[in-house]
Every structure is written in structure tokens, then in C-alpha cells.
Amino acid sequence: MKPKDIVLDFYKSDVLLDKKTVSELLHPEVTIDWNSSEGFIQMDYEDMMSLTDQMARAYIRSKIRISHILQEDNLVSLRFSHFVKTIENPREDMLLGNFFVIWEIKDEKLFKGFQMSHFS
Template identity: 55%
Template sequence: MSAKEIVQKFYQSDVLLEPDTVKEFLHPEVILEWHSTRGFLKLKKTDILALSSEFGKAYVRSKSRITHIIAEDNLVSVRYSHYVKTIENPREEMLLAHFMVIWELKGNKLYRGYQMSQL
């Protein structure tokens, strides 16, 4: 499977709500550097899995709508909008944020991520 295909599978519907599935995509030494509207976060594997677990508790559906994806060797850039449905209102889809991320893969796993998000 190519680096681009791995990243596309990672952003398929509901994957981010399932920590066990997310864990399969992550390199043991993964680091995600995230510049968000709340500031800078540097997340390790346990942090990413904890975030996925929290998402799974708050949302019943998760969908990433990819608008751009570019791959070169082991680097994949993705621009997408992340939509969710909450437990309180499962019929209404709401925008969580817009994202731009560059993933470096190592051993067919997500190894280094550089992400920016905007509400």
C-alpha cells in the first residue's frame, strides 16, 4: 500500500473515533505537532490515542472531506474539513474545523505530522 493510500484510509469515516483502529496506523514513536486556534500542541502516541478516545465518547460519526492530497515518496500532504455528529444531536452534521497536515511515514506508519487547524 502506498503512503497516500495509508493516509487516505486513516481519514476514512469514523476511524478517528476508534482508538484501536487509530493505533494500527501510528508508528510507536509518532509525534504530531499541531498549531490550532488554541495554540501549539505536541502530541505523542498516547496523546493521540487519548484524543481519539475522547472523540469516540463525544461523537457518533466522524467524516473527513479531503479536498487536496499530494504525495511524494514517504510524505503526504492533506487538506480536509472534519465534520462530526454529536451524541446529543446525531442527525445534524457540524463542522469541527478545517485542517492542513503533512505526514511523514516510516515503516508504513504515521511517524511525523505537522498540522494546522482553523475553526
């Protein structure tokens, strides 16, 4: 599978709420360095699985709108907006934030991520 396709599988609708699918797409040694409006966060596999659990409890729907995607060798860059539907308001898409991420793919899995975001 091409690196671009692996990244696209990760950002399909509702995947970020599905622990089983997320676990299949992440390398066991995955790390992500995330610069957010809240500050710097470094996450590993367990942290990402915990985030998936938290999101699944808070949202009933997760949708990614990709505006740019580029691949060079095993690196994939992606610019996207993340929308969610809450349990309290299931009829309205809420913009969670705007993101830019660079993923390194290893063994056909997401291995190293470098992400910046601005929350809505």
C-alpha cells in the same frame, strides 16, 4: 502499501473514533506538531490515543471531506474539513474545523505530522 493509501486509511469515516484502528495506523514513536486556533500542541502516541478516546465519547460519527491530497516520496499533504455528529444532535453534521497536515510515513505507519487547523 503506498504512503498516500496509509494516510487515506487514517482519514476514512469514523476511523478517528476507533482506538484499535488508530493504533494500527500510528507508528509507536509518532509525533504531531499542531498549530491550532488554541495555540501550539505537540502530541505523541499516548496523546493521540487519548484524543481518540475523547472523540469517541463525544461524537457518534466522524467524517472527513478531503479537498487536496499530494504525495512526494514518503510525505503526504492533505487539506480537509472534519465533520462530526454529536450524541445530542445525531441528525446534523457539525463542522469541527478545517485542517492542513503533512505526514511523514515510516514503516508503513504515520510517523511525523505537522498540522494546522482553524476550528469552526
